[in-house]
Amino acid sequence: xxxxxxVVPLMDVLxxxxxxxxxxxxxxxxxFFFQALITVLIAVVWTRNLSTLRPQxxxxxxxxxxxxxxxxxxxxTALKVMPVADAIAIFxxxxxxxxxxxxxxxxxxxxxxxxxAVAVGLIGAMLIVxxxxxxxxVSALLPLVTATLFALYLLITRxxxxxxxxxxxxxxxxxxxxxxxxxxxxxxxxxxxxGFVPVMPAxxxxxxxxxxxxxxxxxHGFIVRAFALAPASVLAPFNYLEIVSATLFGYLVFGxxxxxxxxxxIALIVASGLYIAHRERLRATA
Numbered sequence: 001x002x003x004x005x006x007v008v009p010l011m012d013v014l015x016x017x018x019x020x021x022x023x024x025x026x027x028x029x030x031x032f033f034f035q036a037l038i039t040v041l042i043a044v045v046w047t048r049n050l051s052t053l054r055p056q057x058x059x060x061x062x063x064x065x066x067x068x069x070x071x072x073x074x075x076x077t078a079l080k081v082m083p084v085a086d087a088i089a090i091f092x093x094x095x096x097x098x099x100x101x102x103x104x105x106x107x108x109x110x111x112x113x114x115x116x117a118v119a120v121g122l123i124g125a126m127l128i129v130x131x132x133x134x135x136x137x138v139s140a141l142l143p144l145v146t147a148t149l150f151a152l153y154l155l156i157t158r159x160x161x162x163x164x165x166x167x168x169x170x171x172x173x174x175x176x177x178x179x180x181x182x183x184x185x186x187x188x189x190x191x192x193x194x195g196f197v198p199v200m201p202a203x204x205x206x207x208x209x210x211x212x213x214x215x216x217x218x219x220h221g222f223i224v225r226a227f228a229l230a231p232a233s234v235l236a237p238f239n240y241l242e243i244v245s246a247t248l249f250g251y252l253v254f255g256x257x258x259x260x261x262x263x264x265x266i267a268l269i270v271a272s273g274l275y276i277a278h279r280e281r282l283r284a285t286a
Contacts, residue, residue, distance in 0.1 A: 001230075001238040004222030009246040011215040012075070012084050013253050014208045019080035022205060025188060026198045027212070028073040029181040032065070034213025036174035042217075043167050053171040056163045064156050065176020071149035073181065078142035082132060083256035085247040089266045090128050090143035091150070092243065095236070095273045096121040098151040105155060114279050117272040124268025127261055166224050170217060231284070236277035240270045 011031070018027045043053055055061045078087045096118040103110040125144065132140035164172075188196035201209065226235055243266060250256040258266065 001223065001226040001235045002241060004219045004226065005238055005241040006245045007215055007219040007222065008242055009084060009088065009249050011212050011219065012079055012088070012246065013249045014212050014215070015076045016079040016084060016254070018205060018208055018212075019076060022199060022201060023188075023196050024076040024080060025073060025181065025185055025196045026201075027209065028069065028076050029178060029185050030209035031072060031212045031216055032069060032174045032178035032181060034210050035216045036171060036178055038213055038217050039167055039171045039174060043171070047167070052165055052167050055168045055172045057160070058172070060156060060160065061164070061169070061172035062176035062179070064153055064160075065173040065178070066180040067149050067153040067156070068173055069177030069180045071146045071153065072177065074142040074149065075146040078136075078139050078146070081136045081139045082143075083254065083258070084250040085243065085256065085258050086128055086132055086262055087143045088246045089243055089258070089262065089269060090125050090132070090140070091147050092240065092266075092269050092273060093121050093125045093144065094147040094151050094154075095239075095276050097147050098154055099276055101151050101155055106158075109283075111279070114276055117275045117279070121269050121272030121276075124265040124272065127265030127268065131259075131261060166221060169224060170220065173220075231281075234281070236280075237274055240273065243270070 015024075015027050015031075039053065040050070043050055075087065075091065099110055099114055099118055102108040129140050129144070184196070185198055187193070189198055226238075247258060
């Protein structure tokens with residue numbers, strides 16, 4: 001889990017570099033396209049059996065990919081103007097949103113303490129969003145949309161836990177995400193929608209796009225493997241290591257460093273997320 005959280009922000013850094021001259025929609029599509037190719041290649045070389053890519057249920061797995069593609073597009077669009085650490089910090093309200101959605105859709109019992117933690121986490125997000133909104137406009141809200149879509153993705157993943165192999169999950173997610181974004185990319189090409197029309201990438205751009213797909217495969221592979229070895233409540237605190245690595249990479253590559261109010265918001269979000277993980281652990285062992 002530590003390895004996964006350390007690697008994930010590298011994908012965001014590459015996306016931010018590309019977003020300066022390549023539409024976020026095209027970069028997002030490239031992530032899923034190359035992730036699918038890499039997964040097929042590994043299946044051929046490693047297992048020599050393409051049937052390992054077949055899921056138990058196609059429809060719901062493709063829906064997972066579609067949700068993740070929407071989350072990726074929103075996040076990469078936000079990265080075009082926002083510092084990596086700020087965007088990731090806002091995204092980390094996802095455990096709070098997941099808690100609320102679990103209560104609504106899975107009918108899980110959520111007590112007043114966890115609802116209070118959800119509220120505190122959202123207050124922390126607002127501490128970051130408010131100045132970011134003034135500086136970056138509506139783009140500052142996109143990490144919140146990303147968190148909501150990702151929470152829905154995790155909600156479905158939780159229902160499918162244990163059904164499919166790692167390669168199958170990677171492949172179907174990539175196919176679902178790539179197909180969704182591919183349709184949007186085609187529509188953008190035909191209609192000329194501003195900001196979404198694809199451009200011809202240079203060789204270095206293609207290399208970075210392949211890198212995004214490879215990092216996506218590796219990081220999510222680490223995370224899926226971690227969840228196979230340990231309970232979610234044990235792994236939850238390690239999620240927040242991503243803020244550390246994102247801050248480091250953002251500073252080294254772009255010279256961005258969160259200001260004091262942003263750190264205050266990060267502290268509230270992390271504290272709320274850790275408390276929710278603690279309460280879920282207690283509930284699981286009760």
